[in-house]
Amino acid sequence: MNLTYEVIPAERAEACRELCNELMAFQKSVAAIRPELFDSMNFETRMLPSIDSASHNYIVLVKDRDQPVGYVYSNISPKETYSNDFAAFFDLSSVKMEQVGCLSQFYIKEGYRKYGVGSKLFDLSMTWLQTFKEAEDYFIFVSNGNTNALEFYQRKGFTVSHEILDGFITVLRSRKIK
Numbered sequence: 001m002n003l004t005y006e007v008i009p010a011e012r013a014e015a016c017r018e019l020c021n022e023l024m025a026f027q028k029s030v031a032a033i034r035p036e037l038f039d040s041m042n043f044e045t046r047m048l049p050s051i052d053s054a055s056h057n058y059i060v061l062v063k064d065r066d067q068p069v070g071y072v073y074s075n076i077s078p079k080e081t082y083s084n085d086f087a088a089f090f091d092l093s094s095v096k097m098e099q100v101g102c103l104s105q106f107y108i109k110e111g112y113r114k115y116g117v118g119s120k121l122f123d124l125s126m127t128w129l130q131t132f133k134e135a136e137d138y139f140i141f142v143s144n145g146n147t148n149a150l151e152f153y154q155r156k157g158f159t160v161s162h163e164i165l166d167g168f169i170t171v172l173r174s175r176k177i178k
């Protein structure tokens with residue numbers, strides 16, 4: 001393993017296309033509640049629109065030599081982004097500021113898990129999110145059946161807030177460390 005970590009600009013998000021699509025397939029494979037919702041979720045319908053609606057984007061791509069093996073995508077977005085036709089992700093009045101931070105997509109290929117890569121990407125994302133004074137509430141949305149990720153985030157300090165879409169998604173929250 002010869003891993004490199006590269007922060008890539010949103011214009012180069014294309015480099016994450018396959019990994020993003022693998023993430024959606026993975027989430028479908030573990031979901032018991034409405035797995036069919038993932039059928040319409042892919043790089044085009046999830047990552048590109050998120051990038052467009054965000055105020056700031058942060059993507060870190062991990063490569064083993066030339067091969068992309070993992071990525072994390074986080075953003076700072078207007079809180080209204082999270083109240084749309086699909087779902088009301090959280091009570092907007094529970095957020096004081098206009099913007100929120102989100103660790104939006106996170107995926108490491110199977111053979112590269114449990115070596116600390118995820119922890120490194122998580123820490124990079126949190127450090128980035130904390131640099132924005134216009135956001136102090138951070139969210140992660142975990143789809144049902146992904147107990148491993150849910151517990152990973154809880155060990156890192158996020159707490160379960162509530163479930164939406166009949167348990168399809170669990171909403172995790174944390175706040176800026178002042």
Ligand SMILES: CC(C)(COP(=O)(O)OP(=O)(O)OC[C@H]1O[C@@H](n2cnc3c(N)ncnc32)[C@H](O)[C@@H]1OP(=O)(O)O)[C@@H](O)C(=O)NCCC(=O)NCCS
Binds near residue numbers: 026151155
């Ligand atoms: C969730 C995910 C990103 C975590 O990435 P990861 O690289 O496995 O994370 P880490 O290696 O940092 O940590 C995982 C565990 O391995 C342990 N670990 C880390 N380095 C290790 C090492 N060198 N040897 C043995 N174990 C190690 C960590 O202590 C951690 O244990 P814990 O979860 O009990 O605390 C990864 O499992 C993944 O991509 N899963 C599939 C997609 C997914 O669920 N994405 C999240 C969507 S919300």
